[in-house]
Amino acid sequence: MIDERKAAVDAFVEEARLVTVSEAADRLGVAGLKGISKSEEAGPCPVCGGTDRFAINRGRGAWNCRGADGGRDGISLAAHLLALDVSRREDFLQACAEVLGRAVPGDAPETEEEREAREGRLAERRAAAEAARVQDEAKQNAYRKREIAKARGKWEKAVAIAPHPELLSLSKGEGRGAIAGGQSSAGGFSPALRQAQDEGKPSSSAAAAVLAYLTRRLGGFAPPVLPFARAIAFEPYWLQPQAGKRLFVHFGAARPGPEAAWREVCADGRMEAIFEAPAMVLPFVDPSGAVVGCHLTFLDPHGPKGRPSVWLRAVTVSGKSAGEESVEKLPTKKMRGTKKGGLIPLTGFVARDGLILPDPARPRLVIGEGIENVLAVAVSEDCPADTIYAAAGDLGNLAGRAAGTFPHPTLKNKGGKAPLRVAGPEPKPDEPPDAACQAPASVTEILLVADGDSEIVATAAAMMRAESRLSVCPHPEPVEGRGQAGRTVATAWPPQGADFCDVLLQASKAA
Numbered sequence: 001m002i003d004e005r006k007a008a009v010d011a012f013v014e015e016a017r018l019v020t021v022s023e024a025a026d027r028l029g030v031a032g033l034k035g036i037s038k039s040e041e042a043g044p045c046p047v048c049g050g051t052d053r054f055a056i057n058r059g060r061g062a063w064n065c066r067g068a069d070g071g072r073d074g075i076s077l078a079a080h081l082l083a084l085d086v087s088r089r090e091d092f093l094q095a096c097a098e099v100l101g102r103a104v105p106g107d108a109p110e111t112e113e114e115r116e117a118r119e120g121r122l123a124e125r126r127a128a129a130e131a132a133r134v135q136d137e138a139k140q141n142a143y144r145k146r147e148i149a150k151a152r153g154k155w156e157k158a159v160a161i162a163p164h165p166e167l168l169s170l171s172k173g174e175g176r177g178a179i180a181g182g183q184s185s186a187g188g189f190s191p192a193l194r195q196a197q198d199e200g201k202p203s204s205s206a207a208a209a210v211l212a213y214l215t216r217r218l219g220g221f222a223p224p225v226l227p228f229a230r231a232i233a234f235e236p237y238w239l240q241p242q243a244g245k246r247l248f249v250h251f252g253a254a255r256p257g258p259e260a261a262w263r264e265v266c267a268d269g270r271m272e273a274i275f276e277a278p279a280m281v282l283p284f285v286d287p288s289g290a291v292v293g294c295h296l297t298f299l300d301p302h303g304p305k306g307r308p309s310v311w312l313r314a315v316t317v318s319g320k321s322a323g324e325e326s327v328e329k330l331p332t333k334k335m336r337g338t339k340k341g342g343l344i345p346l347t348g349f350v351a352r353d354g355l356i357l358p359d360p361a362r363p364r365l366v367i368g369e370g371i372e373n374v375l376a377v378a379v380s381e382d383c384p385a386d387t388i389y390a391a392a393g394d395l396g397n398l399a400g401r402a403a404g405t406f407p408h409p410t411l412k413n414k415g416g417k418a419p420l421r422v423a424g425p426e427p428k429p430d431e432p433p434d435a436a437c438q439a440p441a442s443v444t445e446i447l448l449v450a451d452g453d454s455e456i457v458a459t460a461a462a463m464m465r466a467e468s469r470l471s472v473c474p475h476p477e478p479v480e481g482r483g484q485a486g487r488t489v490a491t492a493w494p495p496q497g498a499d500f501c502d503v504l505l506q507a508s509k510a511a
């Protein structure tokens with residue numbers, strides 16, 4: 001009799017061991033996971049919570065939770081989800097029963113007390129996980145708040161770019177003659193800017209450096225008045241260390257050759273300020289008008305396009321790819337704080353009670369990824385008084401996320417065989433309003449400014465995404481004299497391989 005029961009239980013265990021992670025997940029009703037690859041789903045753990053800590057890979061037959069070890073069978077998954085300790089015989093058999101969906105042979109079913117005790121353990125674990133999550137979230141929120149305050153402080157403490165009378169008169173639309181007067185032969189800076197630079201005060205010379213930079217980028221045309229653009233005289237450029245890599249930097253316009261001199265940085269595994277330079281700083285403003293971040297452009301009057309040219313070489317020190325190295329140019333633009341669906345206000349915004357809001361009397365919005373590209377359009381159309389000019393800071397914030405991807409017609413992925421997957425033209429549905437930049441509700445006409453010197457297929461798909469996303473007005477407010485006609489959205493494309501700054505430069509050369 002006893003042997004008979006033992007044989008039945010052994011067969012029962014044997015059968016339970018064959019239950020895959022996939023079958024067990026279905027039987028136990030694991031829900032709320034999202035596909036992250038062909039065979040992998042991830043999401044909150046039914047026991048430990050979180051947002052993406054739990055994953056099952058149906059292809060590999062594995063599960064994983066950052067609150068546990070994970071495993072490759074249904075029994076271990078059941079044990080994790082039901083708070084069973086498989087080193088205890090009863091718990092192990094209980095886990096087997098759960099994955100098979102029937103009771104252990106010859107066993108009395110779980111008593112009321114046993115079930116209560118097990119559910120109590122489960123509730124305890126869930127409560128502990130929830131408490132940890134709440135604490136974690138509070139910590140993250142505090143960190144985010146500090147970062148936003150730091151970014152706002154950086155912008156607030158910077159010096160305003162005092163508009164020179166010569167530049168002010170331009171913003172009043174005195175026409176091309178006045179703009180041409182802002183140009184000068186030597187170095188492309190107007191005598192007034194040069195004088196400001198020569199005054200020697202770091203703050204005024206930083207402001208002059210920003211104006212000189214913009215004037216140069218705009219082909220010698222003076223920029224429109226930018227009430228929210230500010231300057232920092234010496235902004236450190238921080239570089240983060242990279243795990244398992246030695247980092248070196250090289251300063252120079254040309255891609256460094258084999259003879260180039262490199263300086264090692266972040267050698268002690270800590271962040272390092274690799275240089276200091278004047279910087280242009282503009283705020284990131286969320287839809288409520290609050291400053292939630294800042295956008296920094298590092299300047300170098302001797303560098304290409306007026307910005308520093310610094311190369312980073314990363315050498316892998318250990319592991320399979322030891323000795324491999326990569327060389328890339330460091331970005332000269334940085335964002336701090338958060339973008340939060342916000343905009344960089346250029347012109348057409350008003351400051352009120354510590355908030356920066358789009359002027360509701362302006363029904364037209366011109367917006368693009370980069371500050372300089374949008375300003376080039378502003379200059380070329382003479383800044384009409386009905387228009388708000390703003391930048392999104394990057395293509396992601398302008399276009400938002402995509403509903404899917406499509407294969408690139410010519411480019412291949414890293415392996416070199418399959419086509420590169422590109423984010424598609426359809427916007428991802430049901431995105432929260434802070435996932436990408438929002439157009440002011442009072443705007444009825446939008447001109448998107450494309451960048452012709454980025455990869456054309458991905459940029460075109462992104463601009464289509466931005467068009468369909470921004471054509472939806474979430475809270476239409478009737479504008480006086482305009483009614484609720486809805487929105488028109490169009491994209492302005494510069495010639496291929498160029499941006500509108502290049503177009504302006506050509507125009508000023510031709511003049």
Ligand SMILES: [Zn+2]
Binds near residue numbers: 045048068
């Ligand atoms: Zn878990």
